Amino acid sequence: MFNNLSDKLDKAFHILKGHGKITEVNVAETLKEVRRALLDADVNFKIAKDFTTTVKEKAIGQNVLTTLEPGQLLVKIVKDELVELMGGDAAGINLSGTPTVILMSGLQGSGKTTFSGKLANYLKTKKNKKPLLVACDIYRPAAINQLHVVGDQIGVEVYSEPENKNPVSISQNAIAYAKANGFNVVIVDTAGRLAVDEEMMNEIANVHKAIQPHETLFVVDSMTGQDAVNTAKAFNDRLNFDGVILTKLDGDTRGGAAISIKSVVNKPIKFIGTGEKMDAIDVFYPSRMADRILGMGDVVSLVERAQEQYDEEEARKLQKKIAKNEFGFDDFLVQIQQIKKMGSMKDLVGMIPGAGKVMKDVEIEDDAFKHIEAIIHSMTPVERTKPAILDMKRKTRIAKGSGTKIEQVNQLLKQFDQMSKMMKMMQGPGGKNMMRMMGNMKGMK
Structure with a gap:
């Protein structure tokens, strides 16, 4: 980034x-x-x-x-x-209203439909809301189907009227449906449009006027740079939107849109998209972004992501296994899965102070763990529990079964042994105090 x-x-x-x-x-x-x-x-x-x-x-x-x-x-x-x-403080999203109505606007291809799903997932999992997605893109082929697929992925209902070609009445009917069925957030996904298309701009202005949304968000592809800023100004002149969503920030090596857009439209960046997965959405914190731009990392966001995957009960079980020298490769696999849930490896490395500079020429793939996982999955249940029994014959079989080399198997075993020793040391007074402190940090912002 x-x-x-x-x-x-x-x-x-x-x-x-x-x-x-x-x-x-x-x-x-x-x-x-x-x-x-x-x-x-x-x-x-x-x-x-x-x-x-x-x-x-x-x-x-x-x-x-x-x-x-x-x-x-x-x-x-x-x-x-x-x-x-970039805006000073982070800008929150307005969730007042019963239901809260959020109107999504933006250009064609900006990632609006996908981000509507990400926002619904965020509000459902992080804010304990019951969102309803509304398909108001009546022009793009398969747009309604795409939103239904997104909704199925995250377990959020989608309201659509495939035969209705009037986005104003569709959105009004959806809000009435939400009120009648206990939904407390309505996210209206509209068609992508060009700012120079007067007819299309009038259409979204009419939708805006009819439903009086609590939040109007402008979704823009960050990689379009200065063009994104100019487009945001044109949309803001018509809609007077409340905030900006920057998508595809994980692929943006320049950063022009993130730096310029607040100054031009005087509206805050509220969220950013940082990947393809439905949980790849972050609140935009100007201070944290400035740190990352200047190569200082983003430790706060890294800790927050780790805390989201932190399970106190599982941590206690793990501590008992470590204390009894019973930590095995099955437990190691669980730790890998938790790391993978935190986001892309490239993004995580970028949050570690100084790591971006050290590893700037190193290509970090999201499947960085695939060889390790393949090696572990090629072990028998007994071998995973008792790595000490792995002799040359077993290692050769594992290497062949995982499509790796014997050297890679040996390297993994060496790293696992070192990690086990380190985790054992963490069971001492200093380590326990640190683990207790991490536990106390859970939920703190």
Whole structure:
């Protein structure tokens, strides 16, 4: 995510390395590179220019603390300004109303239908809501079927009227159905439209006027950069929407839309899409995003994702097994599954401070665990429980059965042995205190 921008900003800050203080000359040279990095990221020229001017004004004359180098101070100022540019604080979603009505708008191909499903899943699993998805795309072939497929995936009902070609009446009927059947959120998925298509823009304006949504969200593909910002402005002029959804952020190496859009339309980014799975949705936190852009990682989000997979009962069972030296490969498989549920491996690595720089040229596949899983699945139940019995004959069979090499089997066994020893050490007083602290952190934000 935003790899190109992160690399270029890192190079820009290196200009100050070795300087004892910030001067007008060295900060000007650094900020020239920062502005160039922002422009390469497809940030609007005026926004990039105003941004670097503000940073320069705040940097010049600042006393560098003895604990900081000039480069570190400038990074802090840039981070603070990036946070402000992207909206300051995280913006919540308005869930007032019985039911809450959310209208989804956006261009064709922006990922609106898929994100409608992700939002429904988020509200169902994280906010304990009972959402209803509404199919109001009457133009795109198979759009209604697509929403039904998405609904089936997440266990959310979809309201549709395939023979009705009037999105206003469909949405009104859906709200009446929701009220009669105990749904407390209605998510209206509309057809994708171009801002220059007057007839289509009038149509969504009519839907908006008829249903008076509590939230109108504009869904945009982040990878379209400056075009996304321009389109957002055109839609906002007609709908006066409440917030922006940035999809496909996991594939965006530039970041222009995320940085510019709040400044142009003065509406917050509320959610981001970070992958193809239905749970690949995150609340947009400007501060956390600024940290990631500057290569500082995002530990808070990483901990939150880990806590979502943390099961206290399972943790207690695991601790007992470790204490009795009964931790086996079946338990290891369970841990792998929990890690995989946290999101894509590339995204998780990007949340670890410094890891993005170290592994920037390393391609991290989402199926990084497939060889390990194949090796474990090729073991017998007894072998998984008692790895110590694995002799050369058994290892050869496992390698052949898993389509791997004997060296890979040996490597896994070595890593497993090291991990088991480390987990055993964690059973000591210091480790138990840390585990107890992690348990207490569960649910904290």
